[in-house]
Amino acid sequence: MSFLEPIGFFVQWDVTRSSIPKIKGYKVKLWSIEENTTRNYKLLNGDQYPGLERNDIAQEAFNESYTAKNEVTEITSINAYHNEARLLSIAKDTLYEIRVFTYKDEDVGPMSDPIRVKIMKSKTDYTVSEDIVKPRPVYTVLAERQFDYCKVSIITNTTDGDPFIHKTFI
Secondary structure, eight states: OEEETTTEEEEEOOOOGGGGGGOOEEEEEEEEEOEEEEEEEEEETTTTEEEEEEEEEESSOOSTTOOOSEEEEEEEEOOTTOOEEEEESOOTTOEEEEEEEEEETTEEOOOOOOEEEEEEEOOOOEEEOSSOEEEOOEEEEEEEEOSSOEEEEEEEEOSSOOOOOOOOOO
16 A cells, blocks of 8 residues: 555555456455544643644444445456556545455455555645744655554655654554
């Protein structure tokens, strides 16, 4: 799983060669997941800076037997050897669930375990000090959750060459 510009997802899955004669291709389904957002003021970076903390809580179950309510997109691959899909026209700050399954004629195989993903992109903002006004770095974040791990990928863009330091907390 990775992300694309314009905003979208690149999905790739394993192909089991023994199943290829038995299948016609793959289907990738994408659902949007409802979230409830809360915001709280909190001391960030230990106790140094007060900041606004945003919590997005999924309102739908995350397990292999649950199928999300809001189906957004279905992509069909008519080639059993083709194991990737590009999902474009994705809304930022929206939680999605992605699942892949095989098909042959009217029959479909079991769905893969769900993967939840969300792309967040910063707004261009300006830092003002006594003598300097400069744009803040723009960043794009892809958050990914599977049953056994969570992963975050970050792309940054700085216009003035100053480093933008990322800290990961697990």
